Amino acid sequence: MTDARSDTPPVTVADALDLAELRAGAPELVAGRSGLARPIRWAHVVAGTGAIPLLEGDELILTTGAGWPTDRAALEALARSVIAAGPAAAVLELGSHFDAAPAELAEACERHGIPLIVLHREVRFVQITQRVHQRVLAAQTDALAARADVHTMLTELGLNRSPVDYVVERLSETLDAPVVLEDSAGRVVAWAGGELLPQAALAPWAGAHPASLPSGAESVAVEAQGKRWGRLSALPGPPHAAGRRTVLELGAFALALGRLADADGEQWLRLSSKRLFDAVLSGRYRSDSELATQLAAAGLPIEGRILLGATLRGTDGFGAHSSLERAVLDTAMRRAVAPEGRVILVPDPVDPAETAIDGTRPSGSDQDRPPLLALLSFPAGDPRVAPAADTGSAPPLAIRLARELDMLIPSPTPPSWRAHLGLGAPGRGVRSLITSLERVRAAGRLRPTAAAGRVTVQQAERQALAYLVRGLSATPEVQEFAADALGPVIAHDAASGPGHSGDLLLVLRSYLAHPTNRSLAAQRARLSRSVFYQRLALIEELLGVDLADGTTIATLTVALLARSD
Numbered sequence: 001m002t003d004a005r006s007d008t009p010p011v012t013v014a015d016a017l018d019l020a021e022l023r024a025g026a027p028e029l030v031a032g033r034s035g036l037a038r039p040i041r042w043a044h045v046v047a048g049t050g051a052i053p054l055l056e057g058d059e060l061i062l063t064t065g066a067g068w069p070t071d072r073a074a075l076e077a078l079a080r081s082v083i084a085a086g087p088a089a090a091v092l093e094l095g096s097h098f099d100a101a102p103a104e105l106a107e108a109c110e111r112h113g114i115p116l117i118v119l120h121r122e123v124r125f126v127q128i129t130q131r132v133h134q135r136v137l138a139a140q141t142d143a144l145a146a147r148a149d150v151h152t153m154l155t156e157l158g159l160n161r162s163p164v165d166y167v168v169e170r171l172s173e174t175l176d177a178p179v180v181l182e183d184s185a186g187r188v189v190a191w192a193g194g195e196l197l198p199q200a201a202l203a204p205w206a207g208a209h210p211a212s213l214p215s216g217a218e219s220v221a222v223e224a225q226g227k228r229w230g231r232l233s234a235l236p237g238p239p240h241a242a243g244r245r246t247v248l249e250l251g252a253f254a255l256a257l258g259r260l261a262d263a264d265g266e267q268w269l270r271l272s273s274k275r276l277f278d279a280v281l282s283g284r285y286r287s288d289s290e291l292a293t294q295l296a297a298a299g300l301p302i303e304g305r306i307l308l309g310a311t312l313r314g315t316d317g318f319g320a321h322s323s324l325e326r327a328v329l330d331t332a333m334r335r336a337v338a339p340e341g342r343v344i345l346v347p348d349p350v351d352p353a354e355t356a357i358d359g360t361r362p363s364g365s366d367q368d369r370p371p372l373l374a375l376l377s378f379p380a381g382d383p384r385v386a387p388a389a390d391t392g393s394a395p396p397l398a399i400r401l402a403r404e405l406d407m408l409i410p411s412p413t414p415p416s417w418r419a420h421l422g423l424g425a426p427g428r429g430v431r432s433l434i435t436s437l438e439r440v441r442a443a444g445r446l447r448p449t450a451a452a453g454r455v456t457v458q459q460a461e462r463q464a465l466a467y468l469v470r471g472l473s474a475t476p477e478v479q480e481f482a483a484d485a486l487g488p489v490i491a492h493d494a495a496s497g498p499g500h501s502g503d504l505l506l507v508l509r510s511y512l513a514h515p516t517n518r519s520l521a522a523q524r525a526r527l528s529r530s531v532f533y534q535r536l537a538l539i540e541e542l543l544g545v546d547l548a549d550g551t552t553i554a555t556l557t558v559a560l561l562a563r564s565d
Helices: 013-017 072-085 103-112 125-159 164-175 244-261 266-282 288-297 322-337 396-408 430-443 464-472 476-494 504-513 518-525 529-543 550-562
Strands: 027-031 042-045 059-063 089-093 116-119 179-183 188-192 218-224 227-234 305-315 342-347 372-379 418-423 450-452 455-459
Touching: 013 125, 027 103, 042 125, 059 125, 072 103, 103 116, 125 164, 125 244, 164 179, 164 188, 164 227, 164 244, 179 244, 188 288, 218 244, 227 244, 266 288, 266 342, 266 372, 266 430, 288 430, 305 322, 305 430, 322 342, 322 372, 322 396, 372 430, 396 418, 396 450, 396 455, 418 430, 430 464, 464 550, 476 504, 476 529, 476 550, 504 518, 504 529, 504 550, 518 529
Parallel strands: 042 059, 059 089, 089 116, 418 455
Antiparallel strands: 027 116, 179 188, 179 227, 218 227, 305 372, 305 418, 342 372, 450 455
């Protein structure tokens, strides 16, 4: 028999009415039209009244009315007994005992939505029960086969170590409906929507307080060993032979097994963040509102918030594996923006500011460790995105980040290690967020404008020229300009032998940072003033310029900013 809890598409009363064996009796629906979609679990021939209380529910009752009473009070009691048994429908063959359906039974069936069908011609009940049972068993067989197919598909995905988003995509294809995986905090980890746009598919997850799912949606928990990691939901769609809920339950079980193998949950976290950053950086979205919906569903509210992009990287040696450094930076940033702020973080797959024109990356400890990219969202008026009190002080977010780092970094971390925070310009709306992230990412690592504890900071608002030049630096024309302006100095640094110290670019950079104070510039370059002045004279000779000239200072400043090292 069919499991009463199964969501397998059932054989309904309407299906039974289409059977040739039942149509042969000239059926007439006299009551309970609203119950034609009721499922039939089995078909049962009933004689008399004694067997009615023994029914288990959802049966198609077939009877001639033999042994039924004819007085009103007894028929009312019979009607109550039939309704209490909860049949799918009752079929009464007229002629032998009744010329019409008893009014008491018809009234009761109409009130409770149980179809009452009368047959005007004699039929063989055994043929009807046989045919109904064939249909019920065929539906069960189809359901078992469909479940086996789904189980096989998910098993293969598990053996192939398929990523979570691909599992969700296959579930969506199987159900022909949008499927959404969320974590325990209600943030969307992955989704696949077929033809449905994100605004519609992710609407229940995009608000500050997730809305209830629409009618016809199914939802199951993703859990195992007493741990619940999230929820898997399917929005309304067509029936599935295995049952939509059954497919979801099998999918949730497969995802739970994968989650058990990922003890720290990093795959779910990386997946959600990577997908969003791919959309933001590659423009893979149809409209700003579509992207805003995806960001909000992933836990980054947009409406009425202050938004900005940021980068975070370690500088100098951390003294431990880079994965630990990244974990420390990630955790510290999340704590720094909590609880009112929200952040989505992902390692930059290719840092544009650290990549040369030919696509190669320069060597070096800092450059080998890509920065974390961050999308930040704060309530309006949040002090952490308020301007610093003066141009020399660190912004409040950097101060908060420094405090969090002090509590997280291991004690053996070298004193020289710093976390370098790049802050884009804050704004409102998706467009300003994208611009902020793109500019801070293109700028790469610039000279800090302020520091707090172990955190050094660069800010788009205070380094407008640097952000502008870095944003244009990838173009061949700007690279050619930088090479022409600095070529002799670069060549001298690359050479070896007497007189080739290899530090002229460092000296030039220090000088251009403090062109009116050569003593401070020498101090920043860690050279004596006499040696520093000798280097400056050599630079002037190599470039054929006067370093006191304002145009020269501007030209060389732009050329240095355009360089990616």
